[in-house]
Amino acid sequence: MAILQLLIGTNIPFMKFRTVTYMFSGALILATAVWLIVHGGPKYSVDFTGGTLIQLRLSRTLSADGVRKAIDASGLRGVELQQMTGENRNEFLIRLQATEGHQNPFPLIQQAIAARFPGVQVELRRTEQVGPKVGSELRQKAIWAVLGSLVGILLYVGIRYEFKFAFGAVVALFHDVFVTLGMLCFTGREVSLTVVAALLTIAGYSINDTIVVFDRIRERSKALRKEKHSRAMDIAVNETLSRTVITSLTVFLTALALFIWGGEVLRDFSFAMLVGVGFGTYSSVYVASALALDIWIRLDRRKGISAE
């Protein structure tokens, strides 16, 4: 038998706290919505706005101020300059607005820096240039992909589960994706194609824990019939708690490894995965299960069954 067991035989009255967590989730969603309205949407990367991103590495570390002056002297306007941190302090991210058919300004920037700081080598690490037309196409595709997969999952869950479960699961899904988007916004991160990939993965993955809980309720429906609905839900959540936590934990560990060691290019992606997996676990209990419970109670009350 097992030597090590976590979260077995727990009897936590999860559903008792659901008013508080509804408020917590509601606050998060409201904060995200307010942020999005105030800022006119998330901070999109060049993938979606169109424009140019240049990442360059200098042979020695210069101050952001010096580099900015050099670029200003080149006559380029609307340049957003960002110095990278830690070991990559000699690297800079440069963003420019899109104009259709313009040239990539890297050669200009290279010359400008070389002219101001003789002897400094400028290496192009990467550049992404997206025309406004392609940007808006990608934006459209991203929106369709997110909506499409949400609807796809909704349909699948709707076919496999009763309405009350499907509803809870899908609201939880929206919750996870939206809150993750909010966390990206609050931390000043950009929504790029890879971040959209992370959001979609979260949509597909975060529902797994919910499925585990719902399967348990369905399986034990006979035994739990005598219990109050909230008690039945608590039993199901407690019985599956170790699963919910451990499955998320393994993915969380790998996402954490990506976040810490996976490099700059993947950082926003892995950040989104970390947040999404974390909130996915929480929401399977406090959004999906809690909402399913409230609908369950309401439906039974309408049928004249005393549920609570």
Place this chain on the structure above:
Amino acid sequence: MTRDQWKLLGVLLVTAASLWVLYPSYRFYSMTPAQRAALPAQELAELRRKAVHLGLDLQGGMHLVLEVEHQKLTPAQVRDATDRAMEIIRNRVDQFGVAEPLIQREGEDRITVQLPGLTDRQRAIELIGKTALLEFKLVRTPEETQNVFQRLDAYLASRGVTEGLADTALKRMPLTGHFLGTEGTAAFVRDQDSPIVTKLLATPGVDSIIPSDSQLLWSGPETSAGATGRYLYVVKRESEMSGGSVAAAEARVGLEQTNPGAWGVSMKLTPKGRADFARITGNNVGRQLAIVLDGVVSSAPNIRERIPSGDASITGNFDIASSKDLAIVLRAGALPAPVRIIEERSVGPSLGSDSIQEGVTAGWIGTVLVVLFMAVYYQLSGLIAIVAMVLNIFYLVACMAGFGATMTLPGIAGIVLTIGMSVDANVLIFERIREELRNGKSVRQAVDVGYSRAFRTILDAHVTTLISALFLIQFGTGPIKGFAVTLIIGLIANMFTAVLFTRMIFDYWLSRGKAQRLSI
């Protein structure tokens, strides 16, 4: 054979097939550059084709999406122009010498160009994007030229563009007043005057002042009397000859007598082109013939005598690289319509190899964390899950090699996440088995119930993730597609390894002794 033996055979076959598919990748990526160079080219190409392809974000390189400008074309012509442009670009890239370029059409009017491992992006962009429309046009005589400029002056003055100017000379000569001396057939405009001259020439009605059989053309950057600027020419609108008459072109030095060290392109004309050229030069001795590339006058040499040899040359501001590239585009021909770069994603070789290294590091650390957790928490059963997870990753990479899918950085992220997700199914099964054991079931019963009860949950969980991944595939861009592909293959392989394979091991384990205890 029993059912268990069939299963074992299945697993062995799949594993053997994966090994076989992965062997070329192992060989290719473990070779040193010197060993690769020692291989016969054909064998190396074969090996490269069979190995897992690395995306441009990992090996460094350039991804371009070009759009054919088609405002002036009918829909039927667009497709044709795109196809022809694609062929010409392919020719240019082949002559440029890039290993494994990928050039393909995307939709009606777009062309995707992928150049792996390319370092000189600026040069590649110029080579690919240049229309390379070569025309030979007669320059108007000095009298004709001055006449056009004077008429423009008079027109612009009458339009009142000079109102409010103090300078009386400019009032009288709004256009030529900006010229730094008119050298017979061409006017020199300094860089600082260039914007205003361009603006003046854009004044409505200017087109009607210039005779309809003539046009104004700029030269490339030049210097005159120590100032940098460009020459403005008046040339005959109709071209005498086009680049289609060029049979061969090569970069050379010493084409200009006045500047023998300068690079340029020397051309051999086709037989018909040679006859035309002889006739044109014969008829126009003493005049200037402008060599116009993409609407810019490269040079405008004097025709001293009839040239029957069919040798022509282009000189101007060239260095060795730009003259070589011009020779390439002249040989490959002009694009049927201008193309525009609407998307570029370039990754330098250093970032590519850093990304691989970081991705692999993250992968190993993630693996170690998951392995430690599973081994400590589930003991021997955990080890089974670990073997299943390793098999899963192994099959995943084998599938990518087998289907010729491309490994990208998000793809590596997908693999790392798959490491964490692939044990999920086993966690669900093991937790269920533990629960049944706690409820007093025998080991055999617990395993049976564990697998059968957890299966439905596992299937549902896989399907929802699969739905999201399928929606990701529709993003045509390489890296994201790579992520979606790894996720999908990982999910499917997982059903095989985490459910079928581990069950087989459990069955074997239980059938050996009268197992009373399970290390779980």
